[in-house]
Amino acid sequence: MALQKHLLNDADTLVVDSLAGLCAVNNQLAFDPPNKVVFKSKLDRSKVALICGGGSGHEPSHAGFVGECAAAVCGSVFASPNSSQVRRGIDLVENDAGCVLPWYRNYTGDILNFGLAAEQYAAEHAEKSDKVKFLVVGDDVAVGKTQGGIVGRRGLAGVVLVYKIAGALAAEGATLDEVHSVAQWVAGRIGTIGVGLEHCHVPGTAPPSSSLSPTEIEIGLGIHNEAGNKRLSPVPPLTELVPLLIDYIASTTDAERGFLPFKNDGTDEVVLLVNNLGGMSELEIGGVVRAVREELHKRQIGVSRVLAGTFMTSLNMPGFSLSLLLLPRADDPAPKPSAQQILSLLDAPAQTPGWKWASGAPPVTPTPLAPPATAAKKAGSASGIGAPQPADFLAALQRVCAAVVAAEPEITRMDTIAGDGDCGLTLKAGAQGVEKAIKVGSITGTDLVADVVAIAKVAETEMGGTSGALYSIFFSALAQGIQSAAAGAGASTATPELWSTALSAALKKLYTYTRARPPSRTLVDPLAAFVDAFSDAAAFDGAVKAAGAAAEHTKDVDAKAGRSAYVDKGVLSREKVPDPGAWGVKTILEAL
Template identity: 45%
Template sequence: MSTKHFLPDPTHLVHTSLAALPLLNPSLALDSSNKIIYLRPNTLPATQKVSLISGGGSGHEPSFSGMVGRGLLSAAVAGTIFASPSAEQVRTAIMSRVDRFADKEDGGVLVTVMNYTGDVLNFGMAVEKARAAGVRVEMVVVGDDVGVGRKNGGKVGRRGIAGTVLVHKISGALAAKGAGLSEVARVAKLTAENLVSVGASLEHVHVPGRKGMDESERLKDGEVEIGMGIHNEQGSSREVVTLPELVGKMLRQMLNQTDEDRAFLKIDSSDEVVLMVNNLGGVSVLEMGGIVTEVVGQLEKSYGIRPVRILNGTYMTSLNGLGFSITLLKVVDTGIEGSSILELLDAPCEATGWSAPVLAQTWAEQNTATREGDESASKVLTSSGLKTVPALMQQMLTRALESVIAIEPEVTKFDTVVGDGDCGIGLKRGAEAILRHIQEHPLTGDVVVDLASIVPVVEHNMDGTSGALYAIFLNSLVTALRAQGPGQATAKVWAAALQASCDSMLRYTPARPGDRTLVDALYPFVETLAHTGDVKAAATAAQEGAARTRGMRASLGRSVYVGGSGFEQVPDPGAWGLARFFLGLAGLERGA
């Protein structure tokens, strides 16, 4: 693992790398402050009515920014190296850096993201904010990696790796042909469902600006990590193998139908298959040629598969990773005449990451237009007509927030036992910020307007996974409340909106009751409110749900990695803090 870099400052490295893309393709522009590469205005064909956005941590180039161009992505949002971009960056891309096609039937925005917790939550939060602002937007999550099987993947599921690029290419080509949002999203999901990939590497990569790995953590000479993720994540095994042995093991993980842990996709010799052999960044072109030959030979000899398309190149890297990945795409019927998987894959595009040359016409146009400004989601919201008594709601909310602030030491104590000790501080920080906000801007009585004004406060002051979950939930709640229409915000109205928000949140997290998360307090509150219309009964149910997490083994969140017996001693900190909020809202003293 080399720790030497020409650009050792990671922040400077990301910004300068992004700045190169408009130099290489004049149809692109860079929003430097938000790290967004996007197509310049008046670039797409007049028939197109769907914009495509993706992104993720930097270090995987040419994905995602190198996939922006005609016939492919409309914009890509970059995070720091191996870290998700923020929800605000993604929201800006959706709202201000691409065409939203609100004037076209079934026009809108497709957001495609790889299955990593931070990416799903932050992109999901931005999607919900855009929906709350009235934008038609769909989100597709890609998980194609078989390196980690069902048992270890658990509720999180498969990681997204190089196969994601094929989803971009196929959905981008379909959008360029004028298909609507529902059709483009459907074909993107169909493509994702028919992908399997696995990677292998001879060494971990070094992230500029970080300390190198200890010698004990590094791979030994001749050792290969099979299934290594694109962020140095552990794979399925470390073995000393030859290339033929390695390729054989990788193909078995993708194609062996008797392996119940990894039989994600059934491919027969009669199926048409696309093969992509991807360079993780540090393998020579000479060696990649030898790897492709080995993979193609074993596919035919051992499985009777002769790929109808073979792609070889650098599509999704792990910085300068000394490894490669294999992706197989089963060619299935899209149901659209003239737009088969192969036709879409073969369609022309203009993106540097797809190794497609920039057309002379693009250089000649010298398009200098850019997109400026920022259309805030809050400006789009208008009075909903859904009313409540502002003084009463102000009193209840103040009481609930003060309860959360008061319980911070107890929540912090619990989180020190089963987490990293920051849950109580995070809840307190968010509660104090909301309290200041409603003191400076008293509630108006329009529940949609009031809640919409609080959501940015949560987003800016609560970080981490719980902050993202709260923001997604509240953004969804704005949309759900607005859908209730004008009238009085009764308990029945609140219950219906809260239930819809719970359903929406399930798209972005696998957390369910019994997983020892804040959901164990949230769901009992919502369900009891729906059945009884009684806020006090609902708050009591939330407290009982939080109490039940004592002794419950976590299946999600940081507690999974902490280990030990702490979960037997204390309840889940997040659930406990949320239950205290509900108790304060209802005007109840905390029970024993």
């Protein structure tokens, strides 16, 4: 069984307590406790800032890499920070050189929240909309291409190599595009596989219902207690285990896992990272390093650098992961960095405890804190773009809110079958939030950009979760689209043609944060049907009908994304229930 005892004050305060302790170790850090943001107190704002982050429980990642990174935004244990936290991190370190968000956990809700923060920043700072770059690192090779489908690979310890290389390049004064390009290239050349003797235990939770037997080992497990794809018994010696693990990364004959362009002809050169997942002894890690090094030598895979230690954990999980960064070759297509550049960036001195670092100075007491958060400013100045009839615009929104509230029980019923049962309540919360915003005058119909940004903020704060992030990203992008379309047309009033252009731009932007494409049995199905069919005022009714038909059709569509992707297909087929998120979009459009 996983170790279930912990030494702490309170599970609810553990993350903040730990971050405060980190600031005592590293006296170059400042801390914003309410948002769980750790950042460099003295920043060179002429250089690109990296913002890392994700759930806690993976220490020293991510806060332990602040130094190479400008800031880390930390969620609760195994939970992503919300978009407001990420946005706070951007605000604390943003500069004219720009920011890169090398986000590592390829999970829908996390991508949406990091993406939403970037989109909100762009919506509120049009002049700097190109100064925030977004990067997803997915290096897990355990999940095959068929199983992963459009979702892609999870992020594991390989992300720390991206942090180090991108951080060192930024410190040299490289441009935002240069840092983002090299980071993206490196992210695409890393493969990681994990192995564990047991799962971990999250402080404050009930004991796990299942565990590995004393003679079992699990391969391909995630870093949030997700089950792996293979169990072996008895536990094999490293001489048998390591070749199997390297096959997952370097094999080119496995069609499911040929993620990296290894040639396996004696010309491959790699950087090896052996990572302790939290519960392995240094003695064992040393043995793993030797076994991997010898196996790579047998395969004639050159090892240019070896990194070993605790970089990204899964709390107290007894296990390790192997990462291989396949260095560039002369015949690799351009653009690409050189192998020498990658190695020099890895070798550059690091100013962070997560990368075998110590401050070398006593901590500053008390820990420097971030300046108090101020009330969010309204996005930009008045856009000058209003609804033709503001009263009618508000009446339409109120109709939508009433319809969504009335539909909540039915949408909730659908979601108890096809999801996790909260879709109806989430949409209802959003509708009630919009009603309140209208009542207090935050939405007026006289400034559509500000109104749509306000709706996006309601979706973020009142709805939460994946749906809230999706809606908020869409409306944030819609605000940008309205402003851009109006500027191009020289319009001061929203016309159907302007709405059509803005909606198409918003849908395109949404597609950068979700891989769902119609038909996918998600809210994207009716949304895309409406946007594609709507071109002018005369087409509105037809577009609404197209959206309704698409929502109805989700009854017969295999789930390719969203919560329903994890539900037994037989249940969905037997119940003939439409996707609840899609039904919510149908409800909104029909009420309009």
